[in-house]
Amino acid sequence: MTAAPLSARQARRVLLLLSFTRWFPVGLVIGVVTLIPLERGLSLTQLAVVISMQGFVVLGLELPTGGVADALGRRPVLLAAAVVALVSSLLFVLAQTFAAFVVALLLQGVYRALDSGPLEAWYVDTALADDPDVRVEEGLARAGTVLGVAIAAGAVLSGGLIAWDPVPFLEPLEVPYWLSIGFIVGHLVATAVLLREPMSHVDSRGLHRAAASARQAPLVVRDGLRLLGANRVLLALVGVEVFWSVGMIGFETFLPLRLSELVGGEARAGALMGPVSAAAWGLFAVGSSLVVLLARRVGVAWAAALSRAAQGAFIVVMGLMTGPVGLITAFFVVYTVHGTAGPVHSTLLHRQAEARNRTTVLSMNSMVAGGCYSLGLLVLGPLAQATSTATGIVVAGAFSVVGALLYWPARRQERSIPAAEAHTVVAA
Numbered sequence: 258m259t260a261a262p263l264s265a266r267q268a269r270r271v272l273l274l275l276s277f278t279r280w281f282p283v284g285l286v287i288g289v290v291t292l293i294p295l296e297r298g299l300s301l302t303q304l305a306v307v308i309s310m311q312g313f314v315v316l317g318l319e320l321p322t323g324g325v326a327d328a329l330g331r332r333p334v335l336l337a338a339a340v341v342a343l344v345s346s347l348l349f350v351l352a353q354t355f356a357a358f359v360v361a362l363l364l365q366g367v368y369r370a371l372d373s374g375p376l377e378a379w380y381v382d383t384a385l386a387d388d389p390d391v392r393v394e395e396g397l398a399r400a401g402t403v404l405g406v407a408i409a410a411g412a413v414l415s416g417g418l419i420a421w422d423p424v425p426f427l428e429p430l431e432v433p434y435w436l437s438i439g440f441i442v443g444h445l446v447a448t449a450v451l452l453r454e455p456m457s458h459v460d461s462r463g464l465h466r467a468a469a470s471a472r473q474a475p476l477v478v479r480d481g482l483r484l485l486g487a488n489r490v491l492l493a494l495v496g497v498e499v500f501w502s503v504g505m506i507g508f509e510t511f512l513p514l515r516l517s518e519l520v521g522g523e524a525r526a527g528a529l530m531g532p533v534s535a536a537a538w539g540l541f542a543v544g545s546s547l548v549v550l551l552a553r554r555v556g557v558a559w560a561a562a563l564s565r566a567a568q569g570a571f572i573v574v575m576g577l578m579t580g581p582v583g584l585i586t587a588f589f590v591v592y593t594v595h596g597t598a599g600p601v602h603s604t605l606l607h608r609q610a611e612a613r614n615r616t617t618v619l620s621m622n623s624m625v626a627g628g629c630y631s632l633g634l635l636v637l638g639p640l641a642q643a644t645s646t647a648t649g650i651v652v653a654g655a656f657s658v659v660g661a662l663l664y665w666p667a668r669r670q671e672r673s674i675p676a677a678e679a680h681t682v683v684a685a
Contacts, residue, residue: 263453265384269396271451272380276400277407278444279376282346282437284411284538288530289419289430291513292523293349294358296430301514301646305638307358308510312631314366315373316624322370326620331375332454338371339445346441350434369627374619379454381607381615393607394557398549398600405542405596409535411437416531419524430527485621490670491609493663497602498626501565503633504657507572507650508591510634512584515646519581533585537592544596557601558668564598566661572654576647605667 263271294304326334345364352358377397384391415433422429485492516533517526544564552560568591575587603619610618633653641649 262386263383265387265391268380268383268387269399272376272396272400273403274451275376275444275448276403278440278447279372280404280407281411282440282444284408284534285415285433285437285440286346286411287408288412288415288513288534289433289527290349291510292517292527292530293428293430293434294352295514295517296428296523297353299355299358301642302638303355305510305634307355307362309631309634309638310359310362311366311369312627312629312634314363315370315627316631318367318370322373322620326375326378330454331379332448332452334371334375335379335448335452336445338368338375339441339448341368341371343438343441343445346434346438350431350438366627369623370620373623374615377603377607377619378615379452383454394552394600394604395549397603398545401545401548401596401600402542405538405540405545407538409538409542412531412534412538414531416528416533416535419531420528429524484618488609490666491606491618493666494602494605494609495622495625497561497565497660497663498622499629500569500657500660500663501598502626502630503637503653504569504572504660505630505653506633506637507653507657508575508588508595511637511641511646511650511653512575512588514641515575515584515650516581518646519584529581533588537589540589540593541596544593544598545600546596548597548600551597552601552604556668556671557604558664558671561598561601561605562661562664562668564594564601565664566658568594568598569654569656569658569661572657573651574654576650576652576654605664608667608670 291304291308294307295301299307322334341364345361345368348357348364349361352361377400380396380400381393384393384396411433414436418432418436419429422432424432427435485495513526513530516529517523520526520529548560548564551563555563571587571590571594575584575591578584578587606618606622607615637649637653640652
């Protein structure tokens with residue numbers, strides 16, 4: 258017997274719960290993922306190469322996996338993503354060599370490609386099917402808040418575990434990683450049990466389309482590029498990721514490394530990164546909650562542009578700080594505006610999409626972000642090793658500010674949308 262479709266309110270509850278189970282394990286490891294390879298002997302340049310592997314896989318697989326999700330449904334793709342996440346995490350925590358870390362991050366890239374977009378797309382389509390007037394940006398903003406709370410909670414627990422070091426036969430940095438693996442299993446079970454999917458967007462040729470997407474990645478990329486070429490607003494929005502992804506290197510990859518330099522070691526930095534990450538993601542949650550008010554006041558596109566510009570500026574400030582207190586304070590500001598930027602950027606993307614291609618649109622956005630993040634690492638990693646991590650942070654932040662200008666086409670389009678429609682996703 259087929260289960261009844263979910264209401265918009267029920268879909269939002271599932272979105273929020275799965276957002277928590279998805280991101281809590283990330284909170285457990287976010288402060289140590291760059292420190293473990295360094296502790297096991299990798300250089301900064303090798304670390305940059307290892308992390309870039311994930312982005313290059315995402316670059317190659319985002320559109321094909323987005324096509325699979327749009328064709329066969331989002332639920333099976335999300336289940337597959339959770340399985341791959343489990344395997345990649347096990348390989349990472351057990352890795353001792355450069356090659357082993359590369360394999361783990363290659364699989365992590367497969368996971369990110371599968372996971373990028375399907376849950377959001379499922380929520381938007383499920384909610385709109387029940388209520389065409391639902392304000393989906395409010396659900397997305399609440400999901401951003403839950404994301405921040407989940408990561409913050411995981412980071413607090415992670416820092417405490419590293420400081421406590423309760424398992425004698427494990428390195429302190431390993432303990433939260435093993436716990437995260439258990440929570441990934443829980444997310445897999447929750448997804449299987451809770452997520453019901455309307456399949457109206459899946460036609461009778463869905464299996465054929467999914468197989469074609471998986472086999473013919475170059476053709477899928479070509480179709481995605483055609484979609485970008487036909488929609489200048491979407492092209493500009495995806496272009497924002499070129500700059501923003503490089504900025505992320507400054508405040509995600511380099512922060513733990515810079516902090517370890519300032520406090521005297523990876524283990525000490527790992528213990529500090531727990532409460533620091535927790536507070537940052539708490540501020541991320543605050544930013545995600547408040548951005549709806551900002552968007553109502555100045556518009557979604559202006560809210561996105563202001564958030565990205567402020568974020569880049571404070572990444573530069575991070576690099577200029579010479580003590581841990583200044584570095585962490587600037588990092589907190591960065592994460593607050595990081596929280597405001599995400600939901601409004603996603604809302605602008607959804608306005609350019611329809612049910613048949615919504616995951617593909619999100620995948621294009623993530624594909625560009627992952628690819629540019631990896632390319633940026635291959636440049637900024639050697640630069641930071643030759644100069645300093647502070648220099649790498651400043652360069653990353655200054656470059657990312659430019660991306661705020663690319664919200665202008667979305668702003669022009671937004672001024673032409675009736676006020677009643679400006680708060681919902683509209684088709685391109």
